Amino acid sequence: MSDQTRDIRMQVMWNRLISVVEEQALTLLRTAFSTSVREAGDLSAGVFDPQGRMLAQAVTGTPGHVNTMAEAVLHFIAEIGRDNMFAGDTYVTNDPWKGTGHLHDITMVSPSFLGDDLVGFFACTAHVVDVGGRGFGADAKSVYEEGIQIPIMKFAERGTVNADLVRMIRANVREPNQVVGDFYSLAACNDVGHRRLIAMMQEIGLTSLDALGEFIFTRTHAATLQRIRALPQGTWANTLATDGYDAPVTLAAQVQISGDQVNVDFAGSDPASRYGINVPIIYTKAYACYALKCVIAPDIPNNWASLALFTISSPENILNAPRPAPVAVRHVIGHMVPDLVLGALAKALPGQVLAEGAAALWNIHMSVRPVAGQTGRRAEILMFNSGGMGARPGLDGLSATAFPSGVMTMPIEATEHTGPIVVWRKELRPDSGGDGQYRGGLGQVIEIEPAPGHEFDFSAMFDRVNHPAAGRDGGGAGAAGVVALDDGTLLKPKGWQHVPAGRRLILHLPGGGGYGAPSARDAEARAEDARQGYVTGKQP
Template sequence: MTTISPVTVEIIRSALIQAAEDMNRALIRSAYTPTIYEGKDCAVALLDRNHNVLGQSSGLPIFLGNLEECTRYTENLLGADCWQPGDVWVLNDSYIGGTHLNDCTVFAPIFVDDELVGFAASRAHWIDMGSKDPGGSMDSTNIYQDGLRFPPVRLIAGGVEVPDIMRLVSLNVRFPYETLGDMHAQVACARMGAKRLGEIYARYGSDTLAAAREEIFKQTDALERERIREIPDGEYYAEGYLDNDGVNLDTRLKVSVRVIVDGETMRIDLTDSADQAEGPVNCGAAQAVSAARVGYKLLISPEVSLNGGSFGPLDVDVRDGSLLGAREPAACQYYYSSLGMLIDLVVKALSDVVPERIAAGSYGDSMIIQFTGDDPRSGKPFVTLEATVGGWGAWDGEDGETALINNVNGSLRDLPVEVVETLYPLRVHEYRIRKDSGGRGQYRGGNGVVRKYEMLADLDLSLWWERSVTPAWGAAGGESGTPPRVTINPGEPDEVSMLKANSRRVTRGTIIRCESGGGGGFGDPAKRDSAAIERDVAVGMVTAG
């Protein structure tokens, strides 16, 4: 076997991560919709021949160690000889990739000197998949209502676009120009990955690269096991409840996390979670595994970079037919509510044995607001999609973060007010910190935000806001954060509050006020430093008195 110096290993490690970052930039800069080029609702990975991660860019953590499931499934289904130079594939099946149908994974095999050496993969949110409602339905009850569903199929064969697939997509989505534009941005991303990995092979050669890869995986595995050994052996449990499934509004859904630590290995058991629901809160097992990995990395080894050696000591159990391991025909459009809860619950389960690492609960959900309709300025149809920032939990020594995207979404960003008002018939009258929404404690939970919209045309409103039944919990004596709230026409005779809605008609002049939840506090509120309280009042984080 090739002997390799530690310096070369680190150079190659950084080169692989940078290659993934270059892929991500190519995707974002080429995208046609603000969901990707502004919101950055995407993630990319560079994989080796065995579908192990070589490098993954910053992006949505919820796709952590998940993109390779698509390439692995395709190979298992069609055989290793399915991979041909110049091909680019797409897959969005919720029961394989785990997410909703809007999240399309585009991937391509990478060949060097006619030998398959790896894969370039990206996942990005396409704004419409032909679901029963534009953009996606908050009340779908089966996968067929969620839209166009791809098994692994070639978009490009031998370097040539497959026209039948292009026509199929164009015919089945409401915004074909933008959708095909984003699809081609993902193709560009794949080609960038092939270019960058080819350059690394050309510089170092296959033997050196193979030796570096094995050393990187070995080092990472050893570090992961070292971190797990620091946790006392035992079985630890936490649970929480989703508000509802979007269809049965009075039905609470349990998310259950049992963490078993045994020496240098960990198992996260999700099998006691609720059965798959009628509404669209379900996800495929691959995505539940990915969320469990996010919770693990967040708490156990956040400083260790992600690669093919990251999850050897971790097993995740998911029950087939459950909320987190859905079977056809379960609807999966809003799959991530249970996963945000799951990530927080991994931390909560271990809070008593690693108190120095844990934080209180976060606001925890994407808190989606979506508008659809015809823009009177152009006469053209449009669909918006906005995730909302909120408050994170405090920890021992620091207040929680205010106005930060939830832990499911990572690098995702809320849309700037200027972009919203330029692209859509909306006016944003208010965007500010939601004072007093963070839980009290020796360290205060982060605050949510208030965002107020005015309709400049008759539109349809859809909402998916969560975590009112199980808001962000406090830790070590801290108080819970304030739950979210959405109000239509606040202060008017027709005022109404709701957290979920599907294509609800709102007329020109209607006001929508959205208030995201705060994070939980940490420690006894009576122990909070008086100077910190004065500072909070002065900068508008809390109310005086």
């Protein structure tokens, strides 16, 4: 066949491969037990070649899962060994340094065989509601306190589930049915991907994915390389202050664009913390590469070849925390990495990079129980919430939007269904977006009360309380976050705390920074802000 005909055929097969991983991800969404997966899409799914190189990823998924998974599969291959892989196998881990950065994320990898030949791997990741230990919070002093650790091992061999592993999990978590159910959902997700891939290969007459993989990688590599070569050459640095746990933490990055590669180095960042806000380098890499792709190659598919041109380095510090550092809420600092890297890129590419935003999700984990002497229901409830994005060159920031994580909003009804709480209010927070030619996105106000006869402890995993999102090119800062009870008592932005019966927890989520001088904002845009109630002129 002609080269043009071959290319068209390969492109059709590439599209088919993407549809396979999309169905893989949808299987997990439809069968998951945890609301963080089912409602928020806190997951990833992808297909890999026999060498463990990511061919395609599902659109549904977070950069922290997708890009760590791209590296994790190589660890699975190295530890399981090709001679110990069989049709019907599924492998599992929640190792923070070989998976996705903390114990609450479960990564599963399954080999895909066509007859006796290994043709690829499917991998998926999801956040589960509990892994035992201290629970989902920053209070632990080592990873050993944070929950059950599952080294890379077999969840199933030749189709038979490891019953002893399931029993161990059930004995170590507070919500065994939800957690074990999610394990089976993850395994089913990979199984669906495998069956669809084999059906596709048999239909088309493929005996391997080698030719398709070469087509995907060569084109992606060439397209990404072209973008990098068009960039200015040099080195640009940036620092960013975050709230930390009990003291501010400074993050530092240096972006070097040289020849055919872009490297980000995190030397100069503060040392690892005593608390669980540390970030394993695999997670730091994931979000640093995401920031680079957002600016340099946002429209180029995310796979092994496009990621290979971005390199990440760091000495041991809070962004390259060594084992056994506590890492349970590594996302709070990890979600700041894109703003940190984008701040350096803004110096290389002025006028092309958005302002800082809320960045870190305002996750809240509630452990609800009946008040002493009362009957009621116990429950572990995880809720994802988003502040405002930074304003963009030419556009206002998006409100209540999860950037950079990309997870979806969790409906109040679904959250209340999981346990005895009442969410009285969840609305946009007026005046929280930074002023500028383009306004920063708004945060939210969320009000939560234990149901009658109940109380709850909650794990605060919040930032931008003491260090709000900065504006860009003259734009104003977004509003800082606030954590308080309804009687005005201020609470800490991190750590386990108590909400007694009859009291309400009120969260004021931070807004995004503005872009450009406020004096340049269009008069009609200001009038529309007032009409919509986005800006009232009062203190946020």
